[in-house]
Amino acid sequence: MDLVGEPRIFSESSSEMSGSSVLCFVLLSVTALRGHARFLEVQENEMSPEGLLSLLSSELKRELPEEFVYRRALRCLDMVAVEGQFTFTAERPQLNCGVFFIGEPSDIISIQYDSVNIDCRGGDFIKVFDGWVMKGEKFPSNQDHHLPLYERYSDYCETGAARPIVRSSQNVAMLFFRLHQSGSSFTVTFRKLMNPFPCNVVSQTPEGSFTMVIPQQHRNCSFSIIYPVEIQIGELSLGQHNDLKRSILGCAGSGDFVELLGGNGMDTSKMFPMADLCYSFNGPVQMKVGCDNTVVRMVSSGKFINRVSFQYRLLGHQELQQMKGNSVEDVCLRA
Amino acid sequence: MKLKVSEKGERQGFFTFYDKSLELYREDERGNGQGQWSMVFLGKYQCLLIISRFHSLLSEMKLNFLVTAVVLLVAFPPPYECRAIDSSPNLQPPTDPDGERQSPPVLARLGEEYFIRLGNRNQNSPRSPPDSFPETSQYSKRALQLQLTQRLLEGKVGNIGRLDGSYALRALDSEERERRSEEPPISLDLTFHLLREVLEMARAEQMAQQAHSNRKMMEIFGK
Numbered sequence: 001m002d003l004v005g006e007p008r009i010f011s012e013s014s015s016e017m018s019g020s021s022v023l024c025f026v027l028l029s030v031t032a033l034r035g036h037a038r039f040l041e042v043q044e045n046e047m048s049p050e051g052l053l054s055l056l057s058s059e060l061k062r063e064l065p066e067e068f069v070y071r072r073a074l075r076c077l078d079m080v081a082v083e084g085q086f087t088f089t090a091e092r093p094q095l096n097c098g099v100f101f102i103g104e105p106s107d108i109i110s111i112q113y114d115s116v117n118i119d120c121r122g123g124d125f126i127k128v129f130d131g132w133v134m135k136g137e138k139f140p141s142n143q144d145h146h147l148p149l150y151e152r153y154s155d156y157c158e159t160g161a162a163r164p165i166v167r168s169s170q171n172v173a174m175l176f177f178r179l180h181q182s183g184s185s186f187t188v189t190f191r192k193l194m195n196p197f198p199c200n201v202v203s204q205t206p207e208g209s210f211t212m213v214i215p216q217q218h219r220n221c222s223f224s225i226i227y228p229v230e231i232q233i234g235e236l237s238l239g240q241h242n243d244l245k246r247s248i249l250g251c252a253g254s255g256d257f258v259e260l261l262g263g264n265g266m267d268t269s270k271m272f273p274m275a276d277l278c279y280s281f282n283g284p285v286q287m288k289v290g291c292d293n294t295v296v297r298m299v300s301s302g303k304f305i306n307r308v309s310f311q312y313r314l315l316g317h318q319e320l321q322q323m324k325g326n327s328v329e330d331v332c333l334r335a
Numbered sequence: 336m337k338l339k340v341s342e343k344g345e346r347q348g349f350f351t352f353y354d355k356s357l358e359l360y361r362e363d364e365r366g367n368g369q370g371q372w373s374m375v376f377l378g379k380y381q382c383l384l385i386i387s388r389f390h391s392l393l394s395e396m397k398l399n400f401l402v403t404a405v406v407l408l409v410a411f412p413p414p415y416e417c418r419a420i421d422s423s424p425n426l427q428p429p430t431d432p433d434g435e436r437q438s439p440p441v442l443a444r445l446g447e448e449y450f451i452r453l454g455n456r457n458q459n460s461p462r463s464p465p466d467s468f469p470e471t472s473q474y475s476k477r478a479l480q481l482q483l484t485q486r487l488l489e490g491k492v493g494n495i496g497r498l499d500g501s502y503a504l505r506a507l508d509s510e511e512r513e514r515r516s517e518e519p520p521i522s523l524d525l526t527f528h529l530l531r532e533v534l535e536m537a538r539a540e541q542m543a544q545q546a547h548s549n550r551k552m553m554e555i556f557g558k
Contacts, residue, residue, distance in 0.1 A: 078533065079530075100530075135525070
């Protein structure tokens, strides 16, 4: 559970509770509720400002003791979901490597270059991509991302020295690298930062639930599940008023709507719409999408606060076979 | 299709120059096959209008109409709209000198379903790796996937990508091309099946790490 709120300060009438211990308790509860509770060394009446700052701020260099940082070697093809320090050492020329990073839906990714030993002029490169790219298709798509394509790639050889920390805009990012010489290596630190209004998300699990909120912003947000799932939409709230008249024109005319997409690629703009929802409702609506990638996408005009809550579960093999038998045309052609 | 044309004309001497901002409004969906033709006609209408006006003026001087037309077309080339209205909006197709040089990706080892595509220019076709390599499609079974995953774990994956020697050349003007085209210059080719495999491995690692750190916390706070 994720609590974003004001820490409650208990007002104590007792004069025995010193100020520093109250502060210590408050800080501990705030960090504990965030799930990032950490070892805090407190001596009586002594709290260093660095210690306080490192608790509250995720961006600053954490003062975690060395033994608490997770470390491992990086592979040429890898997926990383846990924070820590990752090192890749080329035992032989590795010309085409890619690493996926993924966090919780409410995280954004932060990648920091710790030490890099590559030969930029010799053709080596390390690039961070803001999103995921697979088979030439990117997530989030151009329509859902605020940056143009070339700005979503960040090259270490060009800007790495000046900008050692690269941040993504959503809970996924990728690292591409090419090392010609054996012995070249690099180390990156992967962190997850808090994102209060997650917009584009790739789900880590085939089952789960999520509530997407777009607070009066003119943007499109996609929630991608790379499994065939059954989606159950529990609540949809588009706009301040429950305006049923909008549905007459169809969703295309409406500036705020939710669409269910299915497809076999990462790019949401190339997927097939399974359903359109453009009026608010309460009560579950479910749909089975037998595609490799299932996406719940919300389009928001910016005039209203839009919210959609949904759950999803993996479709079993039997169900998929049944769906294939029942449907006249199979929109998602499965290999 | 009803075409309403708003023209901002400006008289200059004997000619009426139609402003470049020629706006076409499509009224409704009752389209007919003349749509395209109508737009072309409009462009020529504008040209012809200029020519006819000049002709009426010069007929008084008793000059050959043909000479007039030739002179006009040379002196006043058809405005931009005459050509551009019926042409596709993509006036400059991006130069793709290395389009033909693209060879299908190389599968280094049997059973490996992934490869890296660099500088993919025309990869819009949904071509999945197993289709390109018929021998691997038979082997898309769980056992092979597991073997591949294990191989990945051991780090024995070799150079599975396409050795694209022209990457260096592409890098020079890749920035410009990146701006024009929306194809990602660097992409990873994976099947969804393999992506889910590595995702599940990453999840398992995360769970194990979470359990480990929880245990550590309990030990520390327990003191």
